[in-house]
Amino acid sequence: MRILVTGGAGYIGSACVKLLLNKNYDVIVIDNLSKGKEELVDKRAKFFKMDLIDKEKLKEIFQKEHIDAVIHFAAYKSVNESMQNPVKYSDNITGTINLLNAMVEFKVKKIIFSSSAAVYGTLNKEIVDECSKLNPINFYGFTKLECEKIIEWYHKIYGINYICLRYFNVSGDSGLNYVDPNAQNVFPIIMEVINGKRDKFVICGNDYNTKDGTCNRDYIDVNDLVDAHLLALNSDYNGIINLGTGEGYTVKELVSSFMEVTGKNFKCEYGPRRAGDPASLIASNSKAKKILNWFPKRNINEMIRTTYRAYVNNS
Numbered sequence: 001m002r003i004l005v006t007g008g009a010g011y012i013g014s015a016c017v018k019l020l021l022n023k024n025y026d027v028i029v030i031d032n033l034s035k036g037k038e039e040l041v042d043k044r045a046k047f048f049k050m051d052l053i054d055k056e057k058l059k060e061i062f063q064k065e066h067i068d069a070v071i072h073f074a075a076y077k078s079v080n081e082s083m084q085n086p087v088k089y090s091d092n093i094t095g096t097i098n099l100l101n102a103m104v105e106f107k108v109k110k111i112i113f114s115s116s117a118a119v120y121g122t123l124n125k126e127i128v129d130e131c132s133k134l135n136p137i138n139f140y141g142f143t144k145l146e147c148e149k150i151i152e153w154y155h156k157i158y159g160i161n162y163i164c165l166r167y168f169n170v171s172g173d174s175g176l177n178y179v180d181p182n183a184q185n186v187f188p189i190i191m192e193v194i195n196g197k198r199d200k201f202v203i204c205g206n207d208y209n210t211k212d213g214t215c216n217r218d219y220i221d222v223n224d225l226v227d228a229h230l231l232a233l234n235s236d237y238n239g240i241i242n243l244g245t246g247e248g249y250t251v252k253e254l255v256s257s258f259m260e261v262t263g264k265n266f267k268c269e270y271g272p273r274r275a276g277d278p279a280s281l282i283a284s285n286s287k288a289k290k291i292l293n294w295f296p297k298r299n300i301n302e303m304i305r306t307t308y309r310a311y312v313n314n315s
Contacts, residue, residue, distance in 0.1 A: 002026040004067045006052060007074030009036025015174035016071060016226040018042050022231065028065050031074065040176050046059065052095030062106040067108035071229055072099060078184045082140035083275050092143035102156045104133035112232045113150065113164045117143040122278040129138035129284035130240045137278065152273060155238055163232040164194050165280040168244035168283045170225055172303035173310040186251065190258050191311045193266045214251040216280040218244040231292040244283025245296045261304040
């Protein structure tokens with residue numbers, strides 16, 4: 001079975017490529033390398049540097065490579081940047097449409113889509129399930145929701161089978177020693193403070209309606225996440241599935257865990273809230289357990305240890 005992985009040189013994509021190859025799939029990777037790193041792509045995969053905006057080159061790849069299914073990671077993903085530069089982030093939608101059109105033309109009938117908990121926005125409930133209200137409060141979340149809707153229509157009209165996996169906060173390392181070149185998320189930002197690249201860690205807001213005033217998040221290990229993609233690839237289900245642990249950690253709790261696990265103390269201070277940040281976002285993963293027989297295996301301390309190890313190995 002030949003799998004096309006878009007964004008396969010990125011943090012999650014490269015981990016998924018490695019797992020697919022270890023399970024004896026043939027893998028084709030495309031990535032524009034805006035954040036991905038070619039050296040992370042397993043040499044057993046066939047790699048193409050390109051952007052999904054390039055419709056003609058995309059068609060060439062589909063024509064030559066005889067693809068059976070697609071795992072679609074490629075997207076711009078910074079919440080802050082999406083609010084400042086929505087024109088750039090519109091490419092998330094355009095690229096997905098181009099990909100789906102190529103699938104239709106070359107009769108590829110399966111896509112696993114990398115979606116996000118950002119589609120939910122701010123909800124007045126502790127646990128978020130797939131039936132929760134959809135109300136993204138940043139442009140990044142909007143692009144993910146629009147892609148989900150478009151994929152669903154292509155399923156209805158063209159019979160493309162799909163699973164959209166709504167990720168919560170992905171963390172840890174898959175053994176590829178990935179270091180984010182433009183850290184936007186809390187794990188890599190904390191590591192940049194520990195390594196001296198930043199002089200302090202700023203907690204964005206301490207007046208949220210949570211137990212200690214800081215944002216509460218569900219952190220899922222990247223290895224658990226890519227395991228779910230393999231299960232989704234082999235499932236007959238069509239629809240939306242959350243991927244999270246069902247447990248929340250506030251930013252303040254996460255900082256304490258980082259200091260305890262790594263043995264490194266670092267400077268922290270409070271700053272203003274970030275635009276578009278909900279107070280709490282915790283997954284219900286009962287559907288993933290039922291449909292995919294998927295269960296998260298790694299805890300927060302393991303995610304911190306593997307992240308720390310990746311940065312030490314790159315220092």
